[in-house]
Amino acid sequence: MALAQTGAVGAHNAKVMNRFDLTKRVTEKLAREEAVIGGIGNSNFDLWASGQRPQNFYMLGSMGLAIPIALGVAIAQPQRHVIALEGDGSLLMQLGCLATVGMLKPANLTIVVWDNGIYQITGSQPSASGASADLVAIARGAGIANSAWAADEDDFDRLVAAALIGGPSLIAARIDDKPGVATTDRDPVQIRERFMRGLGVRGNPST
């Protein structure tokens, strides 16, 4: 297993974990129909592989918009907790969204960042987070005070459990370079419609 590079000083001792394993650790904790937004590429592939909950949304394009989409859901449904799963390259493309989250401080939003220091799906080109950028420090600077690196799996579990109680929170995990373990069916209308039914916005078409 290739070890992920990290430029984050705060994460230099963090264990390198696996995205699919950690994704399952997130979804296994969801008991209240929490919404989960899977970012482009491997983030939503592993969410798809973890079990296709009706409250999962799989992003097929629009790199960088998983957190804004999650924020929109969180604003529309303040009683429901919303989790965004996003990769380091995607977040680096849309860092401003952290400032918006830091400004609005939605209590029902959790951001999980998978940081392997590479643009894995395009050929593992190095990302700035692999060289120098500390995404947790950036999130704190953007106003998301409750931002932390997960030291290991147990720490990740603890951080996720705490985030589900109140936020906003950002949890960053160093991950390996393994690809997603499945591929999402790429039907955006079906994904969107099923998600809306999962959120109770749409009635069952047969009724």
Next chain:
Amino acid sequence: MILAAMASDAHPLAGCKGCCGASANEIDVSERPLPAMTDTETRAATWHEIVLAMLKANDVRLVVYVPDRVLTPLIKAAHEDPFFTTFVCTREEEALGILTGAWMGGMRGAVLMQTSGFGTIPNALASLVVPSQVPALIFVSERGTLGEFNLGQAMVYKAMRPVLDALGIEYHTITRMDELGFIVDRSIKQAVATQAPATFILSPLLTGGKVFGA
């Protein structure tokens, strides 16, 4: 602030003859102070008052924007009205992501931007809003024409409609006060009913635009 017409017939649009379908019941003006008026002091509604009235009439509660000088009175009025959840974001494509999430969560939303901001969103439109069939309501303060002083704005102005045409996105260029309410109201209803985005290009003929040398 209240539209003068509301004081007399409780209708959101001065001069509207039922075109927008709104009634007094759909627009709550009960908490707004009535200005002191005599029969001769009525005034026409401003463009931004009409836009907000039509958003409200169609239950569009979320207003996300990237600032623009011309849009300032609309942004200010949206912030001051508790009906709306109004906030600034950092990029226009971020706003489209927020609107998409809100729509999926059951909340209608509009984004306000200037012409140069439109230049940043084709990918978010092409890879999220259009294929997912999201009725994002996009208001663009039109720069780059009718006295523009910034060539950068003028170039995006030239590209904006071809991009919208290429993506098959409905748009209207609004130049006249007497058409504004009808276009916005009907287009919001169509966007929601057909699950498709709509773009409202607010011409300097409507808003006054931004004047060079100010």
